[in-house]
Amino acid sequence: MNIFKDLAMLPMLIVIFSLLIVSTVVTFFLSKNVRSQKRKILVTNLQERIRAWWVMIAVFLIATATGGLTSLMLFAVCSFVALREFITLTPTSRADHRCLTWVFFVILPLNYFLLAIHWYGLFVIFIPVYAFLWIPVTSALSGDSKDFLSRTANIQWGLMICVYFVSYAPAILGLMIPSYGAHSARLLCFLVFVVQISDVMQYVFGKLFGRHKIAPLVSPNKTIEGFIGGVIFAALLGASFWWMTPFSPWQAGCMALIIALAGFGGGIVMSAIKRDRGVKDYGNLIPGHGGMMDRIDSLCFAAPLFYHLTRYFFAH
Amino acid sequence: MLNAICSFIKLFTGAQARWLGEECPVEGVTPLQSSPSSADSNLFLTDNARPRIYYANHTSHADCMVLLSVLPRHIRKMVRPAAAEDYWMATPLRRWFALRILNIIPIARSQLTKANNPIQRLVVALDEGSSIIIFPQGGRQDDGEVGEFKCGLYHLCRRRPEIELVPTYIDNANRVLPKGSHIPIPVVCSVTFGAPIRLLDGESKEDFLKRAQNAVARCAA
Numbered sequence: 319m320n321i322f323k324d325l326a327m328l329p330m331l332i333v334i335f336s337l338l339i340v341s342t343v344v345t346f347f348l349s350k351n352v353r354s355q356k357r358k359i360l361v362t363n364l365q366e367r368i369r370a371w372w373v374m375i376a377v378f379l380i381a382t383a384t385g386g387l388t389s390l391m392l393f394a395v396c397s398f399v400a401l402r403e404f405i406t407l408t409p410t411s412r413a414d415h416r417c418l419t420w421v422f423f424v425i426l427p428l429n430y431f432l433l434a435i436h437w438y439g440l441f442v443i444f445i446p447v448y449a450f451l452w453i454p455v456t457s458a459l460s461g462d463s464k465d466f467l468s469r470t471a472n473i474q475w476g477l478m479i480c481v482y483f484v485s486y487a488p489a490i491l492g493l494m495i496p497s498y499g500a501h502s503a504r505l506l507c508f509l510v511f512v513v514q515i516s517d518v519m520q521y522v523f524g525k526l527f528g529r530h531k532i533a534p535l536v537s538p539n540k541t542i543e544g545f546i547g548g549v550i551f552a553a554l555l556g557a558s559f560w561w562m563t564p565f566s567p568w569q570a571g572c573m574a575l576i577i578a579l580a581g582f583g584g585g586i587v588m589s590a591i592k593r594d595r596g597v598k599d600y601g602n603l604i605p606g607h608g609g610m611m612d613r614i615d616s617l618c619f620a621a622p623l624f625y626h627l628t629r630y631f632f633a634h
Numbered sequence: 635m636l637n638a639i640c641s642f643i644k645l646f647t648g649a650q651a652r653w654l655g656e657e658c659p660v661e662g663v664t665p666l667q668s669s670p671s672s673a674d675s676n677l678f679l680t681d682n683a684r685p686r687i688y689y690a691n692h693t694s695h696a697d698c699m700v701l702l703s704v705l706p707r708h709i710r711k712m713v714r715p716a717a718a719e720d721y722w723m724a725t726p727l728r729r730w731f732a733l734r735i736l737n738i739i740p741i742a743r744s745q746l747t748k749a750n751n752p753i754q755r756l757v758v759a760l761d762e763g764s765s766i767i768i769f770p771q772g773g774r775q776d777d778g779e780v781g782e783f784k785c786g787l788y789h790l791c792r793r794r795p796e797i798e799l800v801p802t803y804i805d806n807a808n809r810v811l812p813k814g815s816h817i818p819i820p821v822v823c824s825v826t827f828g829a830p831i832r833l834l835d836g837e838s839k840e841d842f843l844k845r846a847q848n849a850v851a852r853c854a855a
Contacts, residue, residue: 406822412812418819601822
């Protein structure tokens with residue numbers, strides 16, 4: 319299905335590209351009239367972020383438009399890069415090398431392969447059950463028991479967050495929803511759009527009105543004002559896009575609210591991990607944003623919730 | 635071929651370079667032209683098109699490939715890694731890869747004669763206009779720390795004291811491919827290049843090796 323030919327997608331595309339164009343123009347004029355050094359850094363960072371948004375949106379839309387398999391590949395690559403960042407940050411020992419070889423080259427590809435062949439039943443338990451059992455065995459066989467529990471937990475967590483949770487986003491493409499037809503790509507766009515707009519709006523509201531920090535030690539940039547503004551904005555926008563989903567307006571609003579709240583949870587949890595490891599970003603893959611994990615942290619938590627709620631209430 | 639392999643390694647490990655002592659060398663721009671104001675600060679006097687010695691900590695077989703992959707192409711073209719002759723010449727495949735792809739300078743580790751004197755081979759390579767990658771620790775250090783340097787580096791510098799040495803710290807390559815493993819895993823690596831150093835007049839072997847080693851350790855910070 320081609321989302322560019324899908325009329326129901328048109329308003330969302332118009333909103334996305336209007337936002338991009340307006341923000342590009344606004345930051346361009348801002349950059350011409352900055353006085354203080356502090357402002358200048360902020361505006362330059364904003365410009366970097368927006369430029370990266372153009373690229374990310376283009377890549378995502380092209381992948382979604384060219385079909386399910388391409389989307390799956392895109393998310394598999396995201397998982398790979400995110401897991402790489404996660405493992406780089408976590409202290410693993412030499413004894414984990416064999417286990418990590420399994421994780422990167424067998425478990426990750428298999429997880430996405432199960433989605434490609436629509437084997438839903440195995441996909442949902444593959445990492446939580448089979449990988450969970452297999453990982454500590456390979457680590458134990460290597461014979462090093464120092465910090466065994468925390469090492470295994472680190473790898474298992476990384477696998478759950480970076481691979482299992484992320485793969486719920488493309489899994490949406492396989493949902494069979496009665497009277498909705500083969501339009502599941504719209505739902506994927508809905509999820510990604512709401513998650514990211516909520517992130518962006520929390521940032522914008524936070525910068526404009528932010529006074530009270532939510533958890534200054536965990537995530538210094540998150541404020542109560544930003545959180546409330548961003549979440550409400552995302553919920554309302556989600557509700558207004560109800561006609562591209564199988565939901566009614568208020569259902570779409572509730573879904574968007576849950577997506578935004580879960581996304582916030584993901585952001586703050588992944589921040590806590592960063593602070594614990596003493597870094598500011600997961601990497602510097604995406605200019606202005608940080609690493610892959612910095613961009614998809616909220617999606618990680620929102621995707622499984624959205625998938626299961628949709629499946630439970632709307633799919634067969 | 636080497637460029638293709640290096641591009642793949644960069645994608646796979648997400649390896650990145652940090653240049654602390656100077657700006658990242660750009661092809662066709664000699665540093666003197668690019669910043670005339672700081673020409674006397676000796677930081678920018680370095681002409682990276684001249685042969686130099688990149689010396690680095692050694693923790694993994696992946697070290698050399700990671701280092702090569704983050705070097706700009708025009709520098710990669712003129713760089714030759716110094717590597718163990720007995721290992722690389724052992725099988726036809728390794729031999730082909732070492733000589734055709736990496737263009738190593740084979741270093742004999744036993745039965746040294748006048749003909750296979752390692753220092754002499756390195757000097758010849760420098761004189762021919764090649765830069766050199768060298769791991770002065772000799773063996774690989776397990777824990778990722780910078781180990782004791784062997785004296786080869788000093789003897790090489792005695793022969794060509796005008797050559798610049800670029801201290802290089804390779805981080806995380808030992809997690810990509812630890813000693814004893816055969817399958818590399820993707821862990822983000824970084825390579826830090828410090829400000830070039832030289833052998834000073836009358837500097838003793840111990841002082842020089844200590845100073846060179848500290849320069850690498852400083853890149854790790």
